[in-house]
Amino acid sequence: QLQLQESGPGLVKPSQVLSLTCTVSGAPINSGSFYWTWIRQPVGKELEWIGRIFSSGSTMYNASLKNRATISLDTSRHQFSLTLNSVTAADTAVYFCARERAVPSASFDYWGQGSLVIVSS
Amino acid sequence: DIQMTQSPSSLSASVGDRVTITCQASQDIRFRAHWYQHKPGKAPKLLIYDASALESGVPSRFSGSGSGTDFTFTISSLRPDDIATYFCQQSDSLPLTFGGGTKVEIK
Numbered sequence: 001q002l003q004l005q006e007s008g009p010g011l012v013k014p015s016q017v018l019s020l021t022c023t024v025s026g027a028p029i030n031s032g033s034f035y036w037t038w039i040r041q042p043v044g045k046e047l048e049w050i051g052r053i054f055s056s057g058s059t060m061y062n063a064s065l066k067n068r069a070t071i072s073l074d075t076s077r078h079q080f081s082l083t084l085n086s087v088t089a090a091d092t093a094v095y096f097c098a099r100e101r102a103v104p105s106a107s108f109d110y111w112g113q114g115s116l117v118i119v120s121s
Numbered sequence: 122d123i124q125m126t127q128s129p130s131s132l133s134a135s136v137g138d139r140v141t142i143t144c145q146a147s148q149d150i151r152f153r154a155h156w157y158q159h160k161p162g163k164a165p166k167l168l169i170y171d172a173s174a175l176e177s178g179v180p181s182r183f184s185g186s187g188s189g190t191d192f193t194f195t196i197s198s199l200r201p202d203d204i205a206t207y208f209c210q211q212s213d214s215l216p217l218t219f220g221g222g223t224k225v226e227i228k
Contacts, residue, residue, distance in 0.1 A: 004164070046219050046220070049218065062216040101170075104171060105155075105213075106217060107167055107212060108155075109170075110164070112164055113163060114164075
């Protein structure tokens with residue numbers, strides 16, 4: 001059974017870098033049929049797709065993040081990571097990692113439980 | 122970006138009731154709507170993909186329909202274990218976007 005688990009600091013200071021890691025167990029992370037994705041949900045707001053990485057290393061991001069997000073893949077550690085630069089209070093959210101099916105269409109078939117990150121001094 | 126307008130935002134129903142949630146897309150997304158269940162503190166779970174396809178292992182009391190801009194998610198007979206927030210998602214174009222969620226409670 002595939003499992004995803006987010007990890008990282010729960011508190012980040014404004015203007016600093018938010019870094020989260022998702023550890024994947026139960027299936028290979030270098031499968032060509034899936035994207036590995038980050039999604040977030042500010043408290044009381046809608047889910048927001050942050051971006052994805054393919055096994056080849058190619059990435060796509062939500063333009064709303066204004067080039068502040070970077071997703072990377074470490075197949076040897078079965079992990080993928082998110083860094084978000086220049087954070088503000090608006091980046092306070094529960095961050096989820098998920099596996100996104102490339103076919104037939106992009107639905108998320110496995111998710112982590114989520115990791116709350118608070119941006120505050 | 123494609124907006125997914127989901128309604129209602131919350132509902133209260135009795136065990137055994139039929140529950141219906143809708144999502145309206147701001148433009149034609151063909152059949153590319155998906156539905157999820159999320160319980161607090163747990164990982165969201167995919168229930169329906171491509172508007173009407175039941176994900177493997179999901180009970181048949183869950184169903185979906187629709188195409189184009191209007192989509193419906195139905196629980197045919199509500200059970201206590203179905204208490205959760207349900208949300209839709211579109212995958213027709215990037216960025217992938219989500220509905221606001223529907224919190225389902227037992228009356």
